[in-house]
Amino acid sequence: MAEHVNIERRRQAIYGWILLSPAAILLTTFAFYPSLATLWSSLFSRETRRRPSEFVGGENYTDLFADPTFWKVVVNNLIYAGATIPISIAIALSMALWANSKIPARGFVRTAYFTPTVLPMIAAANLWLFFYTPGLGVLDQIGSLFGLPSINWLGQPETALWAVIIVTIWKEAGFFMIFYLAALQTIPEDLKEAADIEGASRWTYTRRIVLPLLMPTTLFIMVNALINSVKLIDHLFILTKGGPNDASKLILYYIWEMAFAFFDAPHAAAMTILVLVVLGVVAGVKFTILDKRTHYQ
Amino acid sequence: MSGFSKHIESFGALLLAVIWISPLVFAFWAAFHSTSDAVNFNITSPWTLDNFRTAWEGAPWLRYFLNTFLLVTVILIGQFFVTTLAGFAFAQVQFPGRDFVFILVLMQLFILPEVLIVENYAMVSRLGLFDTILGVGMPYMASAFGIFLMRQAFKGVPIELHEAARVEGCGWFGILWRVYVPLARPTYLAYALVSVSTHWNNFLWPLIVTNSPDTRPLTVGLSIFGAPENGVDISVISAATMMSVAPLLIAFLVFQRQFVQAFLRAGIK
Numbered sequence: 001m002a003e004h005v006n007i008e009r010r011r012q013a014i015y016g017w018i019l020l021s022p023a024a025i026l027l028t029t030f031a032f033y034p035s036l037a038t039l040w041s042s043l044f045s046r047e048t049r050r051r052p053s054e055f056v057g058g059e060n061y062t063d064l065f066a067d068p069t070f071w072k073v074v075v076n077n078l079i080y081a082g083a084t085i086p087i088s089i090a091i092a093l094s095m096a097l098w099a100n101s102k103i104p105a106r107g108f109v110r111t112a113y114f115t116p117t118v119l120p121m122i123a124a125a126n127l128w129l130f131f132y133t134p135g136l137g138v139l140d141q142i143g144s145l146f147g148l149p150s151i152n153w154l155g156q157p158e159t160a161l162w163a164v165i166i167v168t169i170w171k172e173a174g175f176f177m178i179f180y181l182a183a184l185q186t187i188p189e190d191l192k193e194a195a196d197i198e199g200a201s202r203w204t205y206t207r208r209i210v211l212p213l214l215m216p217t218t219l220f221i222m223v224n225a226l227i228n229s230v231k232l233i234d235h236l237f238i239l240t241k242g243g244p245n246d247a248s249k250l251i252l253y254y255i256w257e258m259a260f261a262f263f264d265a266p267h268a269a270a271m272t273i274l275v276l277v278v279l280g281v282v283a284g285v286k287f288t289i290l291d292k293r294t295h296y297q
Numbered sequence: 298m299s300g301f302s303k304h305i306e307s308f309g310a311l312l313l314a315v316i317w318i319s320p321l322v323f324a325f326w327a328a329f330h331s332t333s334d335a336v337n338f339n340i341t342s343p344w345t346l347d348n349f350r351t352a353w354e355g356a357p358w359l360r361y362f363l364n365t366f367l368l369v370t371v372i373l374i375g376q377f378f379v380t381t382l383a384g385f386a387f388a389q390v391q392f393p394g395r396d397f398v399f400i401l402v403l404m405q406l407f408i409l410p411e412v413l414i415v416e417n418y419a420m421v422s423r424l425g426l427f428d429t430i431l432g433v434g435m436p437y438m439a440s441a442f443g444i445f446l447m448r449q450a451f452k453g454v455p456i457e458l459h460e461a462a463r464v465e466g467c468g469w470f471g472i473l474w475r476v477y478v479p480l481a482r483p484t485y486l487a488y489a490l491v492s493v494s495t496h497w498n499n500f501l502w503p504l505i506v507t508n509s510p511d512t513r514p515l516t517v518g519l520s521i522f523g524a525p526e527n528g529v530d531i532s533v534i535s536a537a538t539m540m541s542v543a544p545l546l547i548a549f550l551v552f553q554r555q556f557v558q559a560f561l562r563a564g565i566k
Contacts (some may be wrong), residue, residue, distance in 0.1 A: 009391070015469050016392030023383035023402070030403045034416035041416070064467045075324050075400065091313075098310035111553060112314035115321065118549045118556070119542050120498035122516045126523055126538040127320040129326060130531055136336040138323055170317065218315075231411050234500040237520055252411060253521035259415045260505060268415050283407040 035276060042269035053266075060270040070271070072246050073254045076161055080250055081229035084168045089174040089221055093214070096180030097206070114174040121171060128167045132239070157247035159257035160240050164248050167235050172228055176221045183217040184210070223286050230275060251275060327535035348536035352522070355533070356514045357510050358471055358540065361518035367430050368503070368514050369496045373489055375438035380387045380488075383439070384447025385473050387457065405441035411501055428508045437496065443488055450484035451477050490559035497545050 017024075042060055047053035096232065099110045115123060131138045135153040143151065153163045195205040227290045233253045236242055242249030242257065249257075251271065259268035311398075327335040328349070334342035353360075360365045386392070387399055410417065417436050418427075426432030436513045454477055500516040513521075520542050523534045549556050 012390050013392040015391040016386045016395065019382040019386035019390065020398065022379045023439045023444060024398070025434070026379060027402065027405055027441075029420060030410065030417055030436035030439070031408050031413065032401070034413040034420060035408055037416045037419070039411065041430055094309075095313065098306065101306070103307040103310050105314075109310050110557075111550070112318040114553075114557065115318060115546070115549070118498075118545050119321075120500065120516045120519075122498075122500050122520050123538045123542045124320070126519070127324045130323055130521075130535060131320060133531065136531065137320075141338070142384040142489050151528075162304055170320070174317070174533075178557060178561055227407070227409065237500070237504075249526065255412070256414060256501065256505075259418075265415055269340070272412055272415060276408060279407040279409070279412070283404060287403070 004044075009055065038269045038272050041266055042273050044266055045265055046266050060266045061274075064267060064270055064274075069249075069254070074247050074252055076247070076249055077229065077251045079161060080168070081226065083162075083165045084172070085222060085225040088169045088173045088176060088225060089218065091169065092221065093175035093180055093218075095173060095177040096184055097175065097210075100181060100184045102254055106199055113177055116171050116173075117175040117178075119171070119230060120144055121234035122238060124167055124171050125235035127233075128163075128170075129238065132163055154240050155244060157245055160244060160248040164235060164239055164250075167239070168228070168232050169231070176225070179217050179221055180214060183214050187213055218277060223282065227279070230279065301305075312323075324535040324538055327532050328539045329536075330532060332530045332532040335535075348532045351533050352537040352540060355537070356518055356522045358509055358515075358518070358537075361513060361515045361541075362544075363511055365497055365514040365516075366429060368433055369493045372429055372434040372437050372496050373492050375434060376440055376443050376492055379439050380443035380447045381473070381478065383444045385451055385477060387444065387448040388451035389477075390469075391498065399462070402441045402444055405439075406445075410436045412504055417502075421506055427506060428512050430512055433503050433512070433514070434504050436502070443492070446484060446488055447481065452482040454480050486555070486561035490556055492566065494545060494549075494556075523555065 014101050020110060043055060043057060044053045045051070045056045045059070095113045101108065103109065119127075129137075132153040134140055134155065137153075139153065140150050143149075151159065153159045190208055192205065195209060200208070230252060233250050233256075236250065236253045242253050242297040250257065252275070255268050255271050255275070258264050258271065326338075329344045329346070330342055331347065332347060354481040383402070387395065387402075388432060413436075421427055421435070424432070426435065458476050458480075459472060462476050467475060497517060499514075500520065503514045504517050505521070507517060510518070522537055
């Protein structure tokens with residue numbers, strides 16, 4: 001009998017690994033091995049025609065830390081994250097509360113909010129180009145109605161990053177709204193009734209009951225928004241190319257530029273590792289602290 | 298008072314909706330008008346298809362459409378295959394090291410393929426897949442997200458059905474194919490919609506791995522077409538943009554409910 005159990009167990013193990021093997025091979029090839037290879041190549045110097053690549057330890061990292069562009073890009077990305085995450089979450093929440101309440105033309109409102117989500121970032125950037133172009137653009141035309149001067153939104157360092165941020169918020173708010181909408185629909189009706197009987201105002205009900213119940217959703221969205229603040233850079237290729245003067249350059253764009261425009265793979269690798277460390281910390285926080293605290297959902 | 302604030306709120310909701318949809322509306326307007334009419338916002342100005350004609354002749358769009366279509370198809374087939382097997386293993390098969398491997402898989406949610414562009418580019422070149430559609434698609438096939446999704450779906454299948462199929466003499470793969478896959482159909486649909494719309498819209502990785510019109514997907518083609526060096530005017534760019542988003546946008550408007558449901562199902566937990 002014990003032997004039979006043993007055979008069954010071994011059989012399961014073999015089946016398990018056979019089933020997993022395609023995923024394991026692909027994940028190793030395109031996620032785990034590249035991560036390690038990136039770490040490895042970040043420790044070597046760049047290969048040039050005259051000098052072969054050699055081990056330099058942390059030199060690529062110290063180069064980065066001494067590179068003002070790197071810090072500029074880090075600060076840009078922090079601003080990018082610091083603006084897009086809270087603003088898109090706040091807008092997503094209002095969208096969801098509105099799209100869930102009884103308002104006229106609700107179907108249109110929902111569609112309008114969600115539509116940017118299905119557009120490619122490149123297309124979104126093209127649409128917004130029409131808004132931002134100096135002189136001809138929609139924003140300038142609206143401004144000129146009020147006698148405001150023409151502004152080159154994408155061409156000046158003070159506004160370029162914000163122009164990029166607005167496109168990101170526009171693109172992701174509707175997506176996050178969906179998660180809030182789903183969560184809102186799980187809130188039991190009797191809570192609303194109870195609040196009404198107690199004479200609580202709509203605002204009190206929203207603040208004291210709805211928002212706390214939406215907390216797990218908010219945390220989930222926050223993690224997504226954080227990842228997006230690293231990932232969503234496609235529109236830079238159309239709108240600013242990181243310029244002017246690196247004013248709107250973000251980390252992933254800089255990695256791309258370093259590797260595929262300047263052909264400096266080691267420094268790109270070092271930067272990639274730094275991003276992976278940050279993402280790793282986020283993952284750690286998500287899987288340990290947040291998942292424990294949001295178990296009640 | 299409450300009636301009044303209700304009106305304010307409805308107004309706010311509608312205003313935001315109008316603002317949100319306006320970039321698309323303006324592009325639509327520009328696409329059907331000559332450049333000077335487009336920027337003057339003259340409501341009475343005549344509509345034209347010239348921009349579409351110019352845009353269409355400016356790039357091999359048909360090829361780009363075909364490439365994007367092939368790309369999302371290849372990715373979807375690969376993902377279905379890989380995530381079904383892995384999801385089933387994680388949900389229903391007991392084997393040593395399972396939990397540890399599952400954590401490794403979850404880590405991939407944070408090791409974004411986008412971040413590993415440098416080494417993945419080297420890997421794809423080494424495999425001889427540079428500038429092929431398979432090369433663009435392969436890094437996405439073992440999606441951790443998909444594996445997680447399928448695992449959740451398979452966990453919800455009652456064990457009695459599994460037992461019953463086994464009593465009937467079904468092997469592991471038979472059970473997977475005849476019992477689990479059909480029952481997880483809604484999850485497959487949801488995953489397909491999310492996957493197709495993600496990869497239809499993907500840009501950075503295809504930009505790096507493709508190098509010719511024969512493999513380039515729409516997004517990359519659109520970015521090249523609209524590059525300032527090409528000196529294309531805003532109306533023609535708008536026309537090209539409308540053209541390339543049209544299939545997905547129309548599909549979304551028609552199947553709106555399913556789309557939203559799909560994103561919900563995919564996103565929840």
